[in-house]
Amino acid sequence: MKLTLKIWRQKNAQDKGGIVEYPIDGIEPDMSFLEMLDVLNEQLINKGEEPVAFDHDCREGICGMCSLFINGEAHGPDRGVTTCQLHMRMFKDGDTIFIEPFRAKAFPVIKDLVVDRSSFDRIQHAGGFISVNTSGNTIDANTIPINKHDADKSFDAAACIGCGACVATCKNSSAMLFVAAKVSQYALLPQGKIEAVDRVLNMVHQMDHEGFGNCTNTGACEVECPKGISLENIARMNREYLSASLKG
Ligand code: SF4
Numbered sequence: 001m002k003l004t005l006k007i008w009r010q011k012n013a014q015d016k017g018g019i020v021e022y023p024i025d026g027i028e029p030d031m032s033f034l035e036m037l038d039v040l041n042e043q044l045i046n047k048g049e050e051p052v053a054f055d056h057d058c059r060e061g062i063c064g065m066c067s068l069f070i071n072g073e074a075h076g077p078d079r080g081v082t083t084c085q086l087h088m089r090m091f092k093d094g095d096t097i098f099i100e101p102f103r104a105k106a107f108p109v110i111k112d113l114v115v116d117r118s119s120f121d122r123i124q125h126a127g128g129f130i131s132v133n134t135s136g137n138t139i140d141a142n143t144i145p146i147n148k149h150d151a152d153k154s155f156d157a158a159a160c161i162g163c164g165a166c167v168a169t170c171k172n173s174s175a176m177l178f179v180a181a182k183v184s185q186y187a188l189l190p191q192g193k194i195e196a197v198d199r200v201l202n203m204v205h206q207m208d209h210e211g212f213g214n215c216t217n218t219g220a221c222e223v224e225c226p227k228g229i230s231l232e233n234i235a236r237m238n239r240e241y242l243s244a245s246l247k248g
């Protein structure tokens with residue numbers, strides 16, 4: 001395949017940045033999108049040019065690192081996959097592909113296509129955990145009976161990989177789907193109920209503090225989420241928040 005890549009290049013956080021065009025040839029349809037970028041970078045390095053910086057780690061749809069906005073869509077044109085699972089067969093020979101970083105005030109660009117998503121880490125630190133005594137007397141989690149429906153819903157919420165596509169897709173740069181997934185994961189289980197009030201209040205407070213926008217129920221986040229995190233988690237978080245506010 002012969003393609004024209006239009007890639008966002010930005011030296012550092014202070015640089016204004018801009019789109020740079022790169023023609024590329026010899027791309028196989030079975031290559032992943034990141035492998036295609038690897039080919040480009042090899043060519044740039046051989047020419048003595050600076051390779052394109054982009055985030056990746058597992059390349060298996062698990063870590064949530066590969067945050068690219070491809071032709072105006074977070075993780076590109078396929079559904080239910082991350083950028084690392086996107087294949088070049090989703091594009092046609094001769095296509096022009098625009099590749100940009102995820103854009104949001106709370107995700108500042110570090111370099112080229114790499115953004116700083118440590119705001120997500122700080123939200124997690126604010127409450128995305130349970131406190132358990134791990135001094136050697138830990139009770140096996142399976143000894144606590146859990147309703148199958150709740151266990152399944154909790155597992156579905158826990159599938160969130162913190163990629164940030166929901167934020168990049170949302171016209172308000174809202175992080176509600178991400179935070180709702182993290183709150184729901186614990187709210188549905190007995191182990192999560194003990195700290196439920198503090199958790200939802202603290203995580204929502206941190207989300208607002210980081211500069212994410214408000215949710216206006218457009219649902220774009222659910223469409224672009226590679227892990228199929230449902231909007232019903234946002235409704236659950238709103239209920240948790242209301243109840244916690246009344247108690248708090
Ligand atoms: S909710 Fe979906 S899109 Fe948002 S961070 Fe989690 S996995 Fe990514």
Ligand code: FES
Binds near residue numbers: 061085
């Ligand atoms: S590189 Fe880990 S999810 Fe894509």
